[in-house]
Amino acid sequence: MAENIQQRGRGFSRELFERRLGRILKWLSILFFILLTVFPFYWMLNLSFRPFQDVLTNPTRMFPRPEDIQTVIAPLSCIFGGDPTFCESAIRNSSYAAVLIQFNFLTFIRNSLILASLTVLLSLIIAIPAAYAISRLYFRGRQAMNWGTLLIYMFPGIVIAIPLFVFFVRIQQTIGVQLRSPVGVTLIYLATTLPLALYMLGGYFRTIPIDLEEAALIDGATRLGAMWRITIPLAAPAIASVALFVFMIAWNEFLYALLFLVENPNAWTLPLGLQQLDSQEVPRTFLMAGSVIITVPVIILFLLFERFLTGGLTSGGVKG
Amino acid sequence: MATAETQNATSGQPKKRGTLTLRAREARLAYMLVLPGLLLVLFIILFPMVWNIILSFQLIRLGDLSSLNLFDFSNLSLDNYVVGIGSRFWQGLRVTLIYTVASTTLAIIIGLWAALVAREAFRGRGLFRAFLLFPYIAPVVSVAFIWRLMLDKNFGIVNAGLGLEGADAVGWLTSRSLPVSIFGVEIGVPIALITVILFEAWRYFPFAFLFLLARIQAIPEDMYEAAQVDGATPSQRLWYVTLPQLTGVIATLFLLRFIWTFYKFEDIFLLNGGAAGTEVLTVQIFNWLFSRRNVGVAAAIGVILALALMVLVIIYNKWLSTQEE
Numbered sequence: 300m301a302e303n304i305q306q307r308g309r310g311f312s313r314e315l316f317e318r319r320l321g322r323i324l325k326w327l328s329i330l331f332f333i334l335l336t337v338f339p340f341y342w343m344l345n346l347s348f349r350p351f352q353d354v355l356t357n358p359t360r361m362f363p364r365p366e367d368i369q370t371v372i373a374p375l376s377c378i379f380g381g382d383p384t385f386c387e388s389a390i391r392n393s394s395y396a397a398v399l400i401q402f403n404f405l406t407f408i409r410n411s412l413i414l415a416s417l418t419v420l421l422s423l424i425i426a427i428p429a430a431y432a433i434s435r436l437y438f439r440g441r442q443a444m445n446w447g448t449l450l451i452y453m454f455p456g457i458v459i460a461i462p463l464f465v466f467f468v469r470i471q472q473t474i475g476v477q478l479r480s481p482v483g484v485t486l487i488y489l490a491t492t493l494p495l496a497l498y499m500l501g502g503y504f505r506t507i508p509i510d511l512e513e514a515a516l517i518d519g520a521t522r523l524g525a526m527w528r529i530t531i532p533l534a535a536p537a538i539a540s541v542a543l544f545v546f547m548i549a550w551n552e553f554l555y556a557l558l559f560l561v562e563n564p565n566a567w568t569l570p571l572g573l574q575q576l577d578s579q580e581v582p583r584t585f586l587m588a589g590s591v592i593i594t595v596p597v598i599i600l601f602l603l604f605e606r607f608l609t610g611g612l613t614s615g616g617v618k619g
Numbered sequence: 620m621a622t623a624e625t626q627n628a629t630s631g632q633p634k635k636r637g638t639l640t641l642r643a644r645e646a647r648l649a650y651m652l653v654l655p656g657l658l659l660v661l662f663i664i665l666f667p668m669v670w671n672i673i674l675s676f677q678l679i680r681l682g683d684l685s686s687l688n689l690f691d692f693s694n695l696s697l698d699n700y701v702v703g704i705g706s707r708f709w710q711g712l713r714v715t716l717i718y719t720v721a722s723t724t725l726a727i728i729i730g731l732w733a734a735l736v737a738r739e740a741f742r743g744r745g746l747f748r749a750f751l752l753f754p755y756i757a758p759v760v761s762v763a764f765i766w767r768l769m770l771d772k773n774f775g776i777v778n779a780g781l782g783l784e785g786a787d788a789v790g791w792l793t794s795r796s797l798p799v800s801i802f803g804v805e806i807g808v809p810i811a812l813i814t815v816i817l818f819e820a821w822r823y824f825p826f827a828f829l830f831l832l833a834r835i836q837a838i839p840e841d842m843y844e845a846a847q848v849d850g851a852t853p854s855q856r857l858w859y860v861t862l863p864q865l866t867g868v869i870a871t872l873f874l875l876r877f878i879w880t881f882y883k884f885e886d887i888f889l890l891n892g893g894a895a896g897t898e899v900l901t902v903q904i905f906n907w908l909f910s911r912r913n914v915g916v917a918a919a920i921g922v923i924l925a926l927a928l929m930v931l932v933i934i935y936n937k938w939l940s941t942q943e944e
Binding site for chain 1: 642645646648649650652653655656657659660662663664666667668670671674679684685732733736741745747748749750751752753754756757758759760761762764765766768769771773774775776778779780821825829852853854878879882884885889901904905908914917918921924925928929931932935936
């Protein structure tokens with residue numbers, strides 16, 4: 300092939316020229332993209348360690364000063380006890396400690412963890428059997444269900460939110476069950492992530508050869524037994540990615556949390572807690588400490604399980 | 620094939636329980652397995668969807684919810700639609716369309732560029748790909764706040780980095796119009812709208828990137844080799860081999876992102892609350908509901924958006940089925 304190209308004198312030089320230019324452009328682009336995607340997160344970290352006063356006077360300072368970092372980590376010495384007056388002011392001045400303790404982010408972390416984990420667990424319990432039925436069993440209405448799944452998947456949150464809000468208020472007044480609570484929000488997360496879970500799991504179930512199950516059926520297993528012992532274990536990778544996606548969606552979700560939890564500060568999730576922190580009395584840099592607290596777990600999860608997640612992203616296309 | 624089998628299944632129904640055909644038993648098992656999910660969706664999505672239609676014909680304010688009777692159909696009227704579809708609605712629709720089309724197009728272009736960069740292996744490509752997904756996976760609340768601080772008029776890194784201080788400082792998210800002079804002619808640029816469009820493109824180009832990268836990597840190598848033998852240079856191979864292979868994916872991406880961006884609420888709500896000429900229809904619904912406390916009008920605009928969605932999803936589904944053939 301190389302000889303082939305060399306026979307064409309002009310083509311060869313243009314080929315070479317474009318290759319070199321392409322290589323330069325490629326590395327410039329890589330640099331540009333890394334700056335574009337990483338810099339904002341770096342800036343979040345940078346601001347989260349600096350006093351707001353310093354940000355106002357030196358908006359372009361690229362690194363926190365050593366004394367700023369000192370201020371932020373000062374409350375660490377209070378973990379094992381310390382002078383109460385010192386500790387109190389240390390906590391007030393340290394962005395992270397203030398956000399975690401004074402502004403209750405510890406509670407919000409707990410709330411978010413519980414809510415997201417519960418959603419994942421229930422979502423798998425509901426979605427695995429349903430996905431199995433849709434991909435493996437024949438029944439009337441299966442096609443309608445596929446359609447409904449797509450429609451619900453696309454359905455805009457804000458449109459559902461209006462009647463749900465009215466509905467939940469009415470339920471509380473007629474039968475006394477408060478659904479403007481973590482329970483109600485969990486139900487909503489379950490319903491809105493169900494299409495994604497069905498889609499990803501169903502797609503995976505279809506790739507598992509049916510012969511394996513048939514062999515088990517011949518050996519006397521029931522249909523449910525075959526599902527439980529053969530198909531589900533084989534679908535472990537898909538189940539893992541559904542679990543991760545649902546966790547991340549529940550962890551990041553903001554709109555429903557705002558609508559249904561805002562009146563009860565003890566039940567706030569991290570995104571809602573952060574949004575509520577946004578007021579003039581709170582230094583802007585504390586907002587960034589709060590952002591770091593929400594974002595870092597997501598990024599760590601993503602980096603750990605990137606393989607599961609990127610596959611799911613392209614196969615199902617996670618709504619966002 | 621599926622219909623023949625389901626018919627087969629139902630013809631077996633009338634027999635006694637113990638002697639149900641295999642198909643009928645299979646169908647019964649299937650219904651049991653989908654039941655919890657079905658109930659959940661019925662309760663949380665379908666019922667509210669239907670109720671939303673009724674609400675849109677009732678005159679309800681947020682404070683009246685306690686005295687509301689769901690089955691009271693005596694006072695139905697079209698007033699909500701008359702009030703809701705005013706000049707503010709049309710302005711909102713215009714902003715929504717500009718925002719959606721511009722940010723979708725931009726996200727796909729940037730995503731395509733990134734995918735072309737990452738197409739061939741290089742040292743650290745895995746990490747590069749992971750970095751590129753950060754904007755997409757990070758919680759919307761934190762990315763919105765990060766950009767709000769970076770774009771702040773007084774202490775934001777963007778203004779400071781560009782040397783825009785004092786009277787020159789730009790309110791990226793807070794000013795409706797920025798006078799810019801081009802060849803001596805002063806024109807007003809809708810700066811806040813442009814900023815939210817750029818934010819949206821930044822946040823969602825990774826999605827396009829992943830899709831396009833997967834498609835590019837599926838293009839058979841011998842197509843490039845054949846083109847090279849024919850004397851096509853790298854830029855020609857890109858233009859005549861790669862891009863034509865991507866048109867289907869790009870169209871799918873455009874539809875998908877168009878739908879999702881059209882109904883996006885959180886991003887603009889958190890960036891600037893729909894101020895300075897960025898009030899898209901979803902934010903408008905929220906404002907009707909909680910600022911003006913008018914449930915009926917919010918529901919009416921919701922119904923219109925839902926109808927538009929049905930049309931969009933039908934188009935999307937039709938498109939997907941033509942792609943699969």
